Amino acid sequence: MEFAELLQIWFAALFTVWIYSIAFRDNLFFKFAEHTFVGAAAGHSIVYGVDNVRRLGWTPLVQGQLIYLVAFILGIMLYTRYHSQHFWISRFPVSVMAGVGLGLSLRATVTSEFIAQILSTAQMKVLGVSPWCAGLYNLLFIVITVTVVYYFVFTFPRIHAGRLNWISRIARYGMMAAFGYSFANTILSRFQMIFGRLDFLMNSWLPLSGAVIALPIVLVLLAYAMIPASRRPWPKQLAATPSDD
Amino acid sequence: MMRLVRRQIPIGVVIVTSVIVMSDYFFKITGTGPLVTMLTNWGIILTAFTLGFGAINLFYLHTRHIRRRTSGQWFFSIWLLLMVVVFAGTGILTGATSSTYTWLYNSSYFALSATVYSSLGFYMTSGIYRSLRARNIEALLLLITGTIAVMRNAPALAVAAPILIDMDKWLSEFVVTSAQRGIMIGAALGAIALGIRTLTGRETGFLGRLTEAEREG
Amino acid sequence: MTTTTQKKSIWDRLEAVPREALYALLLIFFIIPMVNPIGFPVPISDEVRRWYNTIDALPSGSAIMIDFGYSGGGEPELGPMAVAVYHHIFSRKAGLKAICMSTSIEGPLLWDKAMAEVNPSRYGANYGKDYIHIGYISGGEIAMASIGKDLRAAVSTDYKGVSLDTFSIMQGIANAGSFQLLICYTTGGDQSEGWVRQWYTPYKTPYLCSVLAMMVPTMLPYQKAGQIISVTSGAQAGQMEVLVKVPARGIKSADVITMTHLLVVGFIVLGNIAYYAKKFSGGSK
Numbered sequence: 001m002e003f004a005e006l007l008q009i010w011f012a013a014l015f016t017v018w019i020y021s022i023a024f025r026d027n028l029f030f031k032f033a034e035h036t037f038v039g040a041a042a043g044h045s046i047v048y049g050v051d052n053v054r055r056l057g058w059t060p061l062v063q064g065q066l067i068y069l070v071a072f073i074l075g076i077m078l079y080t081r082y083h084s085q086h087f088w089i090s091r092f093p094v095s096v097m098a099g100v101g102l103g104l105s106l107r108a109t110v111t112s113e114f115i116a117q118i119l120s121t122a123q124m125k126v127l128g129v130s131p132w133c134a135g136l137y138n139l140l141f142i143v144i145t146v147t148v149v150y151y152f153v154f155t156f157p158r159i160h161a162g163r164l165n166w167i168s169r170i171a172r173y174g175m176m177a178a179f180g181y182s183f184a185n186t187i188l189s190r191f192q193m194i195f196g197r198l199d200f201l202m203n204s205w206l207p208l209s210g211a212v213i214a215l216p217i218v219l220v221l222l223a224y225a226m227i228p229a230s231r232r233p234w235p236k237q238l239a240a241t242p243s244d245d
Numbered sequence: 246m247m248r249l250v251r252r253q254i255p256i257g258v259v260i261v262t263s264v265i266v267m268s269d270y271f272f273k274i275t276g277t278g279p280l281v282t283m284l285t286n287w288g289i290i291l292t293a294f295t296l297g298f299g300a301i302n303l304f305y306l307h308t309r310h311i312r313r314r315t316s317g318q319w320f321f322s323i324w325l326l327l328m329v330v331v332f333a334g335t336g337i338l339t340g341a342t343s344s345t346y347t348w349l350y351n352s353s354y355f356a357l358s359a360t361v362y363s364s365l366g367f368y369m370t371s372g373i374y375r376s377l378r379a380r381n382i383e384a385l386l387l388l389i390t391g392t393i394a395v396m397r398n399a400p401a402l403a404v405a406a407p408i409l410i411d412m413d414k415w416l417s418e419f420v421v422t423s424a425q426r427g428i429m430i431g432a433a434l435g436a437i438a439l440g441i442r443t444l445t446g447r448e449t450g451f452l453g454r455l456t457e458a459e460r461e462g
Numbered sequence: 463m464t465t466t467t468q469k470k471s472i473w474d475r476l477e478a479v480p481r482e483a484l485y486a487l488l489l490i491f492f493i494i495p496m497v498n499p500i501g502f503p504v505p506i507s508d509e510v511r512r513w514y515n516t517i518d519a520l521p522s523g524s525a526i527m528i529d530f531g532y533s534g535g536g537e538p539e540l541g542p543m544a545v546a547v548y549h550h551i552f553s554r555k556a557g558l559k560a561i562c563m564s565t566s567i568e569g570p571l572l573w574d575k576a577m578a579e580v581n582p583s584r585y586g587a588n589y590g591k592d593y594i595h596i597g598y599i600s601g602g603e604i605a606m607a608s609i610g611k612d613l614r615a616a617v618s619t620d621y622k623g624v625s626l627d628t629f630s631i632m633q634g635i636a637n638a639g640s641f642q643l644l645i646c647y648t649t650g651g652d653q654s655e656g657w658v659r660q661w662y663t664p665y666k667t668p669y670l671c672s673v674l675a676m677m678v679p680t681m682l683p684y685q686k687a688g689q690i691i692s693v694t695s696g697a698q699a700g701q702m703e704v705l706v707k708v709p710a711r712g713i714k715s716a717d718v719i720t721m722t723h724l725l726v727v728g729f730i731v732l733g734n735i736a737y738y739a740k741k742f743s744g745g746s747k
Contacts, residue, residue: 104660113659
């Protein structure tokens with residue numbers, strides 16, 4: 001195995017173990033890994049921001065499509081938001097983005113999330129279906145859909161507490177049943193992710209020479225780092241220094 | 246005049262661009278097609294420009310920690326900013342898909358991202374044991390459907406007891422889909438209302454922070 | 463003020479099990495089946511079968527738009543699914559064109575990772591002829607709308623900056639109408655729903671969607687309304703691997719998922735027994 005690949009696996013494994021250590025206690029290694037993550041994420045965003053500007057903006061510009069100059073000027077104007085007085089200049093590019101985004105989402109939301117959903121619900125047959133229980137299930141579907149829409153559209157407290165409160169109750173029961181299902185799926189998702197990382201540790205890292213020895217050392221160091229600062233011999237908590245603002 | 250430039254024109258830009266984009270979808274007007282293509286391409290480039298905001302905000306926050314020597318934090322802040330520079334520098338200089346940058350990504354960011362997402366599984370397990378109680382009808386319903394779905398998601402259990410598959414299918418088709426559809430329709434109504442408010446100039450949240458004149462009213 | 467100490471009942475102790483013990487138990491239930499695989503069977507769901515049949519029924523030469531829209535956090539779940547589907551596409555040897563883009567900022571690098579796992583050369587598939595990646599395109603729905611309307615106006619190079627004109631796969635690819643199928647792998651609801659709004663609604667492009675298991679319920683209404691052919695979760699990758707006959711990471715997780723889910727059911731039952739037993743026995747508050 002190449003040295004670079006070896007180093008990559010070691011780094012990835014150590015970061016994995018350090019992040020998982022937070023499940024037990026906060027510690028220096030977790031903080032180190034956490035700050036690495038945040039910094040890497042921000043750096044990665046810059047990389048692909050530059051890549052997109054170059055590939056999708058600069059390339060057509062140098063190929064003669066001068067209208068892209070406007071996009072570049074607007075893009076630079078975005079960064080005036082950090083100026084204490086001239087931040088209002090950034091409102092123009094934001095308005096372009098907001099207008100385009102609003103137009104794109106609004107034009108299709110009515111069709112895809114409103115009309116299509118209502119149409120699909122209205123097409124459900126309640127009578128004259130075989131077997132007969134299918135009609136009952138469809139009726140349940142329609143009732144839950146309508147009551148949930150009612151629950152979210154009519155938000156005055158009187159509506160939910162008065163004689164029609166049975167509508168809200170049916171909606172709540174339907175939603176809680178749905179959330180239980182979602183909860184189970186969330187467990188599946190998270191466990192699948194944990195498996196992915198443990199699979200990497202067991203099948204990519206531990207087979208490496210030295211990893212089996214390194215693992216207990218890493219775990220001991222982690223356990224030591226989890227001891228409260230006042231109780232461990234070193235390092236003690238760093239004393240607070242006066243602010244120079 | 247200042248109010249026109251700083252407030253009314255941006256609101257006008259939103260209204261005009263969104264009307265152009267929507268009219269291209271609903272009507273066949275000569276000229277709107279290429280105009281919308283240009284606007285959407287500008288939107289892509291502008292979004293790319295916004296990808297630097299996160300790093301700038303981090304620089305503001307963490308240089309403050311470094312200047313103040315915030316106890317237990319300032320050395321982490323130095324490391325964080327160093328990471329931003331290393332990633333950004335490597336990616337821009339060697340290329341976003343170069344082997345060097347890929348190595349950097351795989352050895353740190355990918356592993357960290359995957360692990361952070363997965364670590365929530367531990368907290369969920371603790372929450373399941375300590376908090377998931379059938380205290381009332383709603384909680385009981387959540388518990389029943391959740392337990393059926395958990396059992397169905399265990400492949401061997403689903404094979405051993407095929408009724409779980411049928412129950413799960415019924416739940417997802419008639420209960421979950423209907424409730425989610427109701428939520429979706431409600432959310433769509435909200436989105437449409439917000440869109441109409443923005444198109445009529447009543448919703449100005451996108452303008453961001455107010456100027457002094459606007460604050461004074 | 464005097465305090466009285468009540469002896470803790472077994473139910474109090476059961477309710478107050480330290481979280482570290484629960485995590486340790488969870489880890490044990492993860493590791494045991496990983497070290498000693500049991501080989502539990504895996505049932506194939508209707509959604510995965512529908513997904514498989516849709517790709518199987520594509521005519522020769524069909525173009526497929528694939529959105530690698532997941533992040534590193536979702537890779538353990540969606541990665542195996544993406545790999546299994548690529549195995550299916552390439553193994554069909556029907557000249558299917560797999561044109562990939564990413565709405566996720568980590569997409570291009572995760573695509574590289576997936577392709578290393580797939581190893582397209584074993585199917586005789588070549589970059590630029592059978593598959594390609596046109597890069598991360600920022601903007602979410604704006605990107606989807608833009609490439610759906612006029613792909614070549616939005617993007618002129620692949621993810622490495624090489625002109626699209628040099629690749630034979632891009633011949634005749636102009637907009638959403640050039641594609642016979644849309645596939646999306648994503649960890650973001652904005653992306654999975656955005657494709658419905660920006661490609662299915664205006665162009666009626668057939669759409670297959672694979673999301674995190676926790677996102678499946680929110681996508682079910684679209685499937686019911688016929689806007690999405692099949693919504694699967696990445697956790698069903700093992701089933702797809704069985705169908706394409708390439709067992710890999712997905713099927714490996716089946717044993718672990720069974721054992722850990724049994725533990726979760728045990729936790730739910732035990733926790734509630736302890737709660738109600740304590741309540742009915744008038745246990746310490």
